[in-house]
Amino acid sequence: MxxxxxxxxxxxxxxxxxxxxxxxxxxxxxxxxxxxxxxxxxxxxxxxxxxxxxxxxxxxxxxxxxxxxxxxxxxxxxxxxxxxxxxxxxxxxxxxxxxxxxxxxxxxxxxxxxxxxxxxxxxxxxxxxxxxxxxxxxxxxxxxxxxxxxxxxxxxxxxxxxxxxxxxxxxxxxxxxxxxxxxxxxxxxxxxxxxxxxxxxxxxxxxxxxxxxxxxxxxxxxxxxxxxxxxxxxxxxxxxxxxxxxxxxxxxxxENNEYYGIGAGSHSYVNGVRRVNAGPLKKYMNLIENTDFPYTEENHLSMHEKMEEEMFMGLRKRVGVSCAVFKKRYGVSLMDVFGEQISKLKQNGLLEQEGDMIKLTSRGVLLGNEVFSEFIGVL
CATH class of the missing domain: 3.80.30.20 (tm_1862 like domain)
Structure with a gap:
């Protein structure tokens, strides 16, 4: 919610x-x-x-x-x-x-x-x-x-x-x-x-x-x-x-939480669905007038997509991604799902683990996109 x-x-x-x-x-x-x-x-x-x-x-x-x-x-x-x-x-x-x-x-x-x-x-x-x-x-x-x-x-x-x-x-x-x-x-x-x-x-x-x-x-x-x-x-x-x-x-x-998006071209994430509003003003206002909602796209995220987003969004934070939060949200171990990718990135000096948190190294911060791409489309 x-x-x-x-x-x-x-x-x-x-x-x-x-x-x-x-x-x-x-x-x-x-x-x-x-x-x-x-x-x-x-x-x-x-x-x-x-x-x-x-x-x-x-x-x-x-x-x-x-x-x-x-x-x-x-x-x-x-x-x-x-x-x-x-x-x-x-x-x-x-x-x-x-x-x-x-x-x-x-x-x-x-x-x-x-x-x-x-x-x-x-x-x-x-x-x-x-x-x-x-x-x-x-x-x-x-x-x-x-x-x-x-x-x-x-x-x-x-x-x-x-x-x-x-x-x-x-x-x-x-x-x-x-x-x-x-x-x-x-x-x-x-x-x-x-x-x-x-x-x-x-x-x-x-x-x-x-x-x-x-x-x-x-x-x-x-x-x-x-x-x-x-x-x-x-x-x-x-x-x-x-x-x-x-x-x-x-x-x-x-932190991959849900949010409303109001206005032309806005994006929202509600009840596991990502929605995109019409961008052109006239189209946006016509959709509101005639259908109540201005959506032009709706994407119902699968569990795998949610887990991927958890990683490439969460790793942007310097504190990283919590293994405990991941398990609570998705019911599976982070290492069971992405262990291979995490091990590879650790070996390359781009990721490290500190207690419960998987996070970017200083070098990983400079090569963030390289890290994030490892978690996209792998499931």
Whole structure:
């Protein structure tokens, strides 16, 4: 039974060159009608799949803070009508620095939002322009200061590495700038060139100058080491936090727990079934209007698929996968199911066992995808 819910706001003032999430330009879109459709999906979903309690709520995008203060107020009010906001341990909103005003932050705080995920990505004007971002370093600093002033102190900064034209010095500069903001959480991802993005089109034309893989690995190792010096520990491959500030919502995914997904293009995992919502706004709203639910795909997971997901999601966490939890969930021993793969990865120095936990070694963290692939399609 889900204890987490994700809400998707697909609107963006501009489209970033690397982003393959479901999104549309804000201008001219039926924003109010879309928010109404989302509320109807909330009502129908909870009526069909009731919850007992909710631990985390997460509003992502797109750009949630592209909504006006009034639209945010309307939307967050609708969330409160269907989900126990006051009960949530963590209530996160993704924020673009240049669109997150003090007025909008007051609206977020009024509705119980207690965590902000701020899309900084980099701090150099040249890199931000390369990414298609429209903010600058001062916007990030202002957003952090105004969020703290509004009483939202659980803040996360997104950083990217392996970017076109990015040097090691640039990345060090960005990490230092993020540390100066004094936030308790950092999410940092290497650039993935995804289909249907500006970067993909440029790469197909041979016009994307990416750092060498060795330099990208050097950036990642520097990140881990430098954040550790500041008391910010790596708790998942791409996520770092001071003690007590780990993302509770994302841990729901990595621990293979169930969750609701509300909005165009959202994914949900309820009663052992993974569902995908229609992405295009018109199709999403038409499905809500005519069938009550916007699903375009339903995948009923087999026990084997669930066990595979337990491994390649759970191993992303630095603490790893618990043998006892695996046995309790699936009724079989982890080593009976995946003993061959685990032994091979141990021999290769990619996995290790510490008490009840099977986890990545330091080398395994750098070669995570190689490890995860060992558990896919083997049953």
């Amino acid at each position: 889900p204890k987490a819910a994700y809400f998707h706001i697909p609107f963006c003032v501009n489209i970033c060159h690397y982003c393959d999430f479901n999104k549309v330009f804000l201008k001219g879109q039926p924003v109010d009608e879309y928010l109404t459709a989302m509320e109807r999906e909330m009502f129908n979903t909870i009526e069909r799949f009731p919850y007992e309690s909710m631990d985390t709520l997460f509003i992502g995008g797109g750009t949630p803070t592209a909504l006006s203060a009034e639209q945010l107020d309307v939307f967050l009010s609708s969330v409160s009508r269907h989900f126990p906001v006051s009960q949530a341990k963590e209530y996160t909103v993704e924020a673009n620095p240049e669109q997150t005003t003090a007025e909008k932050l007051e609206v977020l705080k009024k509705h119980g939002v207690n965590r902000l995920s701020i899309g900084a990505q980099a701090f150099q004007p040249s890199l931000l322009k390369e990414l298609g971002r429209t903010h600058n370093a001062s916007h990030v600093k202002k957003t952090v200061e105004e969020a703290k002033a509004a009483g939202i102190t659980n803040l996360s900064i997104d950083l990217m590495f392996g970017l076109p034209g990015q040097t090691m010095e640039m990345f060090k500069e960005s990490v230092e700038a993020a540390m100066e903001l004094d936030v308790p959480h950092i999410s940092s991802y290497s650039l993935q060139v995804e289909p249907k993005t500006v970067f993909y089109i440029r790469s197909q034309k041979g016009q994307l100058n990416l750092p060498a893989q060795e330099l990208e690995a050097e950036m990642f190792e520097y990140l881990i080491s430098e954040l550790k010096k500041h008391g910010i520990a790596q708790y998942e491959i791409s996520n770092f936090a001071k003690p007590g500030y780990e993302s509770l919502h994302n841990l729901q995914y990595w």
